[in-house]
Structures are given as structure tokens and as C-alpha cells.
Amino acid sequence: MIASSRYATYFHVHLVSDSTGETLNAMARAVCARFENVLPIEHYYALVRSPRQLERALADIEDAPGVVMHTIVDDTLRTALEEGCRRLDMPCIAALDPLVSALSRYLGAALTRRVGAQHALDTDYFNRMDALNYAIGHDDGQGGAELDQADVVLVGVSRTSKTPTCIYLAHRGIRAANFPLVPGRPVPEALTRLSSALVVGLTISPDRLI
Incomplete structure (x- = not known):
């Protein structure tokens, strides 16, 4: 026990x-x-x-x-x-x-129905929003033409939490994209041409994946 x-x-x-x-x-x-x-x-x-x-x-x-x-x-x-x-x-x-x-x-006050009313519209806020839009637009191998604008690119097999990690990074103003690794499919050529982005491979244990 x-x-x-x-x-x-x-x-x-x-x-x-x-x-x-x-x-x-x-x-x-x-x-x-x-x-x-x-x-x-x-x-x-x-x-x-x-x-x-x-x-x-x-x-x-x-x-x-x-x-x-x-x-x-x-x-x-x-x-x-x-x-x-x-x-x-x-x-x-x-x-x-x-x-x-x-x-x-x-x-005794009425509620506002405005989305995101608690956020001040400062530079950091717009940077985070831009990073979020980038992460959503470059999820799962999308948006390859703008991949060179990424700060971080995550690669890994399915269910290694690539998308949640990209969203987490975007909340901190980091432009993150991700690519899936699929057995039998070559690594996308766009990844080999990156010069400034940090490419990180995510792994997962078989027990956790199950």
C-alpha cells in the first residue's frame, strides 16, 4: 500500500x-x-x-x-x-x-458580455494574441509557407501534446508551430530549411500513451 x-x-x-x-x-x-x-x-x-x-x-x-x-x-x-x-x-x-x-x-451592477474584457490592450497582449493566431494556423503541419517565422517548432508522433504545448507557449508570446511524425512518411522538407527556429522533438512512454 x-x-x-x-x-x-x-x-x-x-x-x-x-x-x-x-x-x-x-x-x-x-x-x-x-x-x-x-x-x-x-x-x-x-x-x-x-x-x-x-x-x-x-x-x-x-x-x-x-x-x-x-x-x-x-x-x-x-x-x-x-x-x-x-x-x-x-x-x-x-x-x-x-x-x-x-x-x-x-x-448591483450589470454584467458586460464583452469577450476578454479583463485584458488591457497593451503591446504584450497583442503579441500573445498574434502568437496564439500563429499557433492555431500552424497546428499539425499547417501553414508551411510561414514556418520560418516560428520561434519554436515541435515535432513528434500523435498524442505527445504538441498542440497543447504550442498553445501554452503562445500564451507567453512565443510563436510555436508543430508537425506530426507519421510512420512511413518522410520528414517535411520545410523543416530541413529552417535557420533560426528551435526544433524540439517530443517523446512519450508507451505506458503513458496507452
Whole structure:
């Protein structure tokens, strides 16, 4: 029994945001840190502002059952996400709702429906947004023509967390792209022509992959 307590419990947590996702990311990490030997496998869905984007997120959520946390403002998208999670029998947590409701009652003030209202429009903010747009546009081998603009390029087989890592880096203003490594398929020629980007290979153990 003593030896078994050393093993960590892994679980999937899906973070769905209609903005950069920084607030949700910080909240999820703060909560998970309260539990010993519990390690979240984080999946990021930033800038989710259309039904099509939400459908893609729900498809990924279905593939990796776990906990869904969100900061979606739009009522239609919120309802679609909650109904999708209900259909998949997964908990769906509106992370900011308890705080917003309490402050609304205390202040007697109306809520803003503006997405990303907490972000100041400074240079760092625009850099992060640009990095996020770049990461989304260069996910899974897309956007090869602009690959030389990347700060970091991640390569690895499927399920080595290339996309979540790119989104994480983008939150810090780092332009990151990723390429999948597929058995029997040669490495893309665009990778061999890079001169300034840092190319990083991601690996995963067979046990973790299973």
C-alpha cells in the first residue's frame, strides 16, 4: 500500500475559452495544485467563438474523457458546450460564474458580455494574441509557407501534446508551430530549411500513451 501511494493519478482537463485562456489556465492549475499526486493532462481550446470551433473542441473532448472547464461568455455557445458535455456525461464547470454572481449581487451592477474584457490592450497582449493566431494556423503541419517565422517548432508522433504545448507557449508570446511524425512518411522538407527556429522533438512512454 505504501508503494502504490507514490503513483500519480492522471486525468484529462479540457480548458475552453473564448479569449486567450490565460485566466482559465491559471485557475485550473491553482485548483489542481491543491491535490497531492494528481496530475492533469491539459487540453487548451483558446479563441473559441463560433459553433464550428466548439464542435471541434467537443470532438476532442469526446476522445479524451475528463473534466471540462470554461469561461465562455456567449449564451448560445455556453448552452451548446453544456449540452455537449451532458451528452458525453462529463462535468462542465463555468469557472468564473460563482465569483461573477457574488460580485453582481453585491454591486448591483450589470454584467458586460464583452469577450476578454479583463485584458488591457497593451503591446504584450497583442503579441500573445498574434502568437496564439500563429499557433492555431500552424497546428499539425499547417501553414508551411510561414514556418520560418516560428520561434519554436515541435515535432513528434500523435498524442505527445504538441498542440497543447504550442498553445501554452503562445500564451507567453512565443510563436510555436508543430508537425506530426507519421510512420512511413518522410520528414517535411520545410523543416530541413529552417535557420533560426528551435526544433524540439517530443517523446512519450508507451505506458503513458496507452
